[in-house]
Amino acid sequence: MIEIPKDAILCLDKGFVRLVDSMGGDDAIVQAARVSYGKGTAKVSQDRGLIRYLMRHRHTTPFEMVEFKFHCKMPIFVARQWVRHRTANINEYSLRYSEARDEFYTPDPEHIEFQSALNKQGRMGEVPEELKQKVQDYFKEISERSFAMYAELNEAGVARELARAILPVNLYTEWYWKNDLHNLLHFVGLRSDSHAQYEIRVFSDAMAESIKKVAPFAWEAYQDYVVSGLRFSQIEKGMLEKRLPGRVIDDICEDLAYQITATLHHNKPRKEEDLFPLYQKQGGSDIESDFRLKWDSGEIETGNVREMREFKIKLKRLKK
Numbered sequence: 622m623i624e625i626p627k628d629a630i631l632c633l634d635k636g637f638v639r640l641v642d643s644m645g646g647d648d649a650i651v652q653a654a655r656v657s658y659g660k661g662t663a664k665v666s667q668d669r670g671l672i673r674y675l676m677r678h679r680h681t682t683p684f685e686m687v688e689f690k691f692h693c694k695m696p697i698f699v700a701r702q703w704v705r706h707r708t709a710n711i712n713e714y715s716l717r718y719s720e721a722r723d724e725f726y727t728p729d730p731e732h733i734e735f736q737s738a739l740n741k742q743g744r745m746g747e748v749p750e751e752l753k754q755k756v757q758d759y760f761k762e763i764s765e766r767s768f769a770m771y772a773e774l775n776e777a778g779v780a781r782e783l784a785r786a787i788l789p790v791n792l793y794t795e796w797y798w799k800n801d802l803h804n805l806l807h808f809v810g811l812r813s814d815s816h817a818q819y820e821i822r823v824f825s826d827a828m829a830e831s832i833k834k835v836a837p838f839a840w841e842a843y844q845d846y847v848v849s850g851l852r853f854s855q856i857e858k859g860m861l862e863k864r865l866p867g868r869v870i871d872d873i874c875e876d877l878a879y880q881i882t883a884t885l886h887h888n889k890p891r892k893e894e895d896l897f898p899l900y901q902k903q904g905g906s907d908i909e910s911d912f913r914l915k916w917d918s919g920e921i922e923t924g925n926v927r928e929m930r931e932f933k934i935k936l937k938r939l940k941k
């Protein structure tokens with residue numbers, strides 16, 4: 622019987638991730654960022670805006686003010702990938718000090734696939750049932766056989782630090798893993814990505830659940846700007862500059878003029894007669910009757926004014 626702590630998220634067949642402790646959250650990020658100005662009386666919506674601004678501009682140190690400590694149990698081959706993330710503090714179950722436990726990973730049939738022909742670091746394609754069965758049998762056979770040998774050597778008094786070396790990398794290990802939010806997001810960005818190995822993705826996804834709870838604005842901003850955001854290389858930007866018709870850029874800027882007007886109005890309602898001048902101030906070029914038609918359609922979205930203005934600047938830089 623495998624013992625899983627009550628508040629843990631079960632990962633793979635015998636592993637888990639459990640948030641042991643955390644320090645700070647979205648408020649700690651904001652507090653650190655505003656340190657030069659004193660605490661202030663900013664509203665929640667302003668906190669969200671500030672966190673999004675920091676993330677967008679890769680001002681990362683305020684995110685390091687939030688700390689997470691996890692208790693995790695994973696196969697050794699997963700731990701091998703995990704330790705490559707060097708910024709964490711780790712304390713691992715010692716097989717020099719303690720005896721190994723008879724806990725090995727066996728993949729579920731749906732995760733047994735062929736080597737991908739497209740991606741050298743991936744799997745792809747349905748494996749016939751009998752081959753899946755063989756994979757599972759081999760995993761179990763090597764686990765049982767090696768553990769029996771290990772137990773025998775242990776019984777004979779051979780040093781544990783040496784006897785452990787005959788155990789395979791599907792043996793489960795356990796550790797406490799502590800990291801700050803900036804580096805944890807970096808970890809999750811790499812390890813919850815579809816290119817990461819399934820077995821580590823499961824653990825990364827489980828840790829992501831804690832981030833969502835502890836720092837929801839930071840999580841949202843990371844998804845929007847880092848995970849789903851796009852950056853262009855110099856070459857790609859050059860192609861866009863050459864190929865993107867100026868009228869397309871003008872159309873997007875026009876939409877942005879409406880959206881910025883709607884957002885400013887939403888944040889601080891204006892008088893009816895002030896709306897069209899406000900829209901013109903944002904660079905809007907429609908005549909007043911067209912402005913009214915579109916304004917009354919109710920289809921104009923709102924967003925973050927600063928972000929939209931930055932987007933306009935980027936778009937204009939693409940226009941030759």
Ligand SMILES: Cc1cc2nc3c(=O)[nH]c(=O)nc-3n(C[C@H](O)[C@H](O)[C@H](O)COP(=O)(O)OP(=O)(O)OC[C@H]3O[C@@H](n4cnc5c(N)ncnc54)[C@H](O)[C@@H]3O)c2cc1C
Binds near residue numbers: 705708709
């Ligand atoms: C899909 C995938 C495939 C991979 N394949 C391989 C592979 O085939 N072989 C292999 O060896 N590895 C592989 N890796 C591991 C990868 O190369 C990185 O070692 C791992 O993802 C950790 O990334 P990191 O260094 O950014 O993270 P961390 O170690 O957590 O560091 C976070 C950031 O801190 C900074 N930093 C930390 N330490 C230093 C330092 N000493 N010097 C300068 N800056 C530092 C860097 O900016 C870094 O991005 C793979 C990773 C992924 C996600």
